Amino acid sequence: MKYKMAIINLNKKQFEKEIGKLDEKMQDRIAMFGTPIEKINNEEIQVEIFPNRPDLLSYQGFKRSFLTFLGKKTGLKKYKINKPKKDYKVIIDSSVKNVRPYTACAIVKSLKLNDEKIKELIEIQEKLHITIGRKRKKIAIGIYPLEKIKLPIIFKALEPDKIKFILLEMDREMSGLQILQRHPAGRDYAHLLAGKAKFPIFIDANKNILSMPPIINSQLTGKITEKTKDVFIECSGFDFEILKKCLNIIITSLADMGGKIYQMELKYKNIKITPDLTPEKAKISLENTNKLLGLNLDEKQLKQLIEKMGYDYNKGGVKIPAWRIDILHEVDLIEDVAIAYGYENFIPEIPDISTIGQENSKETIKRKIAEILSGLKMLEVSNYHLTNKKDEFTKMGISKKQEKDFIEVEESKTDYTLLRKYLTPYLLKNLSENIDSEYPQSIFEIGKVFKLQKEEINERENLAVAITPGNFTEIKQRLEYFLKMINVKIKIKEPEEFPLHFIDGRVAEIILGESDLMSKQMKVVGGDGRRKEKPNSETLNKRIGFVGEIHPKILKNWKIKMPVAIFEINLEEIFEKLG
């Protein structure tokens, strides 16, 4: 359920000056706003931002929403947007269509930047990249000093060898391909441009390259310093709507820092103007809200609550801030009403509905089996479902050529790379890791095993029992006792073929059935008085496993110095029979 967390760091001094004292009550408010505190010390607090609220990923964005939540300034916050000046244009060349088709741009002026604020700017950019930007795949953001740029700007794609510019924090030119091969950011994000004939660039009217998204800015035209007052901002990617939202998140934060927002004219086939902070309109019904939350609010209360979350409300209509990306449905608004109401203020209630509880029948049978085996002084073990080839095959005496029917997981971060086909290897592993524990040892496991069967995945439940020191007689005694106790009849047969880890002549096939063949002719009447279908003959006489002594060469592979006897059976047939 949990995904990668996004954490923002808030300066404690700034917080206390601009929001309020960080006492216990305030900390509680922060958690109840839906931004749990991860860490707090004398300098800073770290809060977690859930993925649905990228607009909270900067101090400015957090402050704006949190203050309304505290009831200080409720309702939709309005920003002045200036119309584009004459040359505030970005021309989108059709060549970007196959690489990175869209960009949303803005200019923010009159910023008073210092070290702190520059750091904040870089941080918001990075947080957005990692979260909604999906590591720059979906959105790449660039912020540039306007004074170094001659407008208008062109967004186009060029062959990599035609792209040459000095990268941020570097002193010499690199070409498009060199960037991907040599620059650290280039290597990190090379996969996003891999296989493209042309790479996208932003280039100004002086033919200076501003950047090569989604990789890196230029040192000349793409470096923000304390002297920078006005900035050009672009978000490039594949989905114009999300780019616009992302742009809104950035420019409103900059405006909160004191900047003035200017629109730009984007020359696509048709002209588009960004940014656009016009609130989206949606409906929220008092009835739905009360029904979903189990409350009895009146409209005035609803208005109060929803405005505490930064919306404007008027007669069932809601204006949604243009920087919110998470409002897809009325329920999203209703959740915000619940947050404003305070989760701590709801009175929990259990409704009076009657349902019958029921354990799954397989689980009942599994528990019974475990009880029977525990009665035989056996210990239940519990191993991973994932394993590796060495344990699954090599140590079990199966050569590379004979490895088959196994299922691998893709790109495992550990040596556990495939799903176990049976339980026996793990039981032997357990015994080999316990040679220092007191003998005799007897262990069992009930668990899922996986294999490919005619290209289909076969997932089933197995039971395996191992005893050491133990011989054929002893393991067969246990097998027969346990099956007798659950009233399942079997036949023990000389096998035609058997797994390689057993000793020839001391291994038997376990066949389900025998006396079932007799009862097949009998009429069977179910509890409801109706005739029941008998299990068909296919389930009868079916091999469900093997029992035998483990071959010394396998014991040697596992460094086990005691004789081991094992049985492993497929429980699915037994479930079917008993269930």
Place this chain on the structure above:
Amino acid sequence: MEKIIESLSPNERKILPHLEEKKISEICKKSNLDQTSVLRALEYLQNKKIVNLSFKKKKIIEIGVNGALYKKKGLPERRLLHLLNEKRILKLQEAQKESRLSNDEFKAAIGALKKKAMIELKNQRIILNANKEEISKKILEESFIEVLPIEHDSLSPEQLHALKSLQNRKDIVRTKEEKIINIEVTELGKKAINYRIKEKDSIEQITPEILKKESQWKSKKFRRYDIVSSVPAINGGKRHFVNQSMDYARKIWTDMGFKEMTGNMIVSSFWNFDALFTAQDHPVREMQDTFFLDKKATLPDKKIVKAVKDAHEKGTTGSKGWQYEWDDEEAKRLVMRTHTTCLSSQTLAKLKEENLPAKFFAIGKNFRNETVDWSHGFEFHQSEGIVVDENADFRHLLGYLKQFFKKMGFEKIRFRPGFFSYTEPSVEVDVWHPEKKVWLELGGAGMFRPEVTIPLLGKHIPILAWGMGPDRIITDYYGIKDLRELYKNNITQLRKIKFWMK
């Protein structure tokens, strides 16, 4: 006194008359018992205050395996000396060959003789320096070997010197620590020794023979046992402690009227993600986070696939959806389930309206592509439940949560806003840990989004859902710090670990 005498075991009785013997070996001989039995009996007698035992440690020098051999054949230096006695001067190589000493032995012999200035080496030759008398005399080490075993404290300075030089060589001598037991018979003990024991009147172990005839036990005394003395431990069989706790969780759910869902661990992305409104570009759907298999599943019937596709692309009634092009190939990718919620989605798709209200739960293992350390693993447990009820609301969700966690043993509980892509509103559940005095994040909850319920049920019916990771509760209950311990399968630990007593 009689009581004490009655309580003596046969072995204690046997050694009682011989307690004045100082050496254990003597007691063994006289009582005809082995050393272990004597020692144990002595300990029991001490418990009964018949003797006082005091222990002293003694260092004994014994002869080693090589030492024993050399005692018979002569030390290597002696053998070399014999050879030199005949030849006086010998090439090194020849000397080794003729002396038939191994490399190590030869080196040791040369070293030892050089140290005693009995030989010198010149131009790869050994020249004998010692005279006849010196040769015929036993060297220190030889005499030392002959007196072994000997107590370390009683060694003379020469013997100490010999010991030092021999200790550097392979297994000629060994040092052993021996416990010396000093037995002091107490006043009570002295009385006991003088007390006449009527052996045949007391019964030891009750046997079927004794029970056969009444006369065998009637009017006889049962020898009193030392009932406080420790007995050897035995081990029983039991379920794995994790599974014990899983059964406990299962009981809580069924007590609350929930029906169990089970299913495969390998599922399609469709059930694990798409049906739960997790967008196809969500990071959890990358190999980085989730185990995918290089295999495709078949999708369920077209109607439901279409409904899920619509929910993603343009939303359902009143929703905007994620607004992207939904790809059914992506939905077919098989994964190791990342949560048990994939069982809920499959159950809901089969649910019929006439069976409402309904409650379901699941317990099981889930997977994520993760490295293993003390707090993480690629397999983890999850337990979760859903309530499908036309009239359910958010307060009911909190009510169920409160009761559920109370049954789990957590009285104090707190709800915070949370986020899960398939629930809205969403809740994080914290429980108060009374000993650690902290809030622990233990579960997630919420009401399924209409984009989830409508495709699965055909219309929006409120569904309350919550889940939790039991692993944390198990480690807390057993005081386990490292999650890896849950699957270590250390037999000694499994034998010792307590039952889950809830």
